[in-house]
Amino acid sequence: MIDIIISLLLLIGTFFTFSGSLGIIRFPDVYTRLHAATKAATLGVAGVLLGAFFYLLFDQGIVSGKLLIGIVFVLMTAPISGHMISRAAYNSGVQLTQHTKHDQLNQDTRRTTK
C-alpha cells in the first residue's frame, strides 16, 4: 500500500518537473518562462523529495528530516530567485514578447520619475 503512495508521489513529481521544462522550452520570453521554472519545478521537486522521505520512513525505518528541510528550503528560495532574475532582466532591458498587451511597471516607473 505504501509503495503505491510512494509511486504516485514520484510520478506526480516527475510529471510536474517535465512539464516545467517543457514550458521553459515553449514559452515566448523570460517573464513567462519564469512561471514554469518557479512554480512547476518547485512542486515537482517537492513531490519527489516527499516520496524519498516516505520511502526512507516506512521501508527503512529512518526519519530523515533533511529531506523535509530541503523541501522547505526550495519553497523559500525559488520565489526569491525568480524575483531577482526577473528584476535583473527588466532593468537590463530584455524585451517583452510581442503579444504583451499591458506593461504596468513601465507606466508606474514613468509616473514616479515625471
Add this chain to the structure above:
Amino acid sequence: MLQDFGADMLSVTVWISFIGISLSIILLVYRTIKGPTNADRAVALDSIGINMMALVGLQAINLATDQLNDIVLLIGILLFIGTIAIAKFLEKGVIIDRHNH
C-alpha cells in the same frame, strides 16, 4: 505475490522518474545553449539545479540509503547563492557592491 508486485512497481516507477527527469534536463540544456538572452540562460540553469535535487532524491530511493540527504541540501544552498550572484551580475555588472551605501 502482492508484496513482490509492489516492490517491482516501485523499482519500475523509480526508473520511469529517472528517465523523465533526465529528459527534462536535456531540454533545459538546449535552452541554456540556445537562449536568446542571458536571463533565459539564468532561468534554465536554476531549473537544472532544481532537477538535480530531484535526481539525487531518486538515487537515494534507488540505493536505499540516507547518506545522500546532505547532498540535496548542499545542491539547494549552492544553487540559491549562484542564482543570486548571476542575477546581480546581470543587473549591475558587479556582484559585491562596496561603494553604494
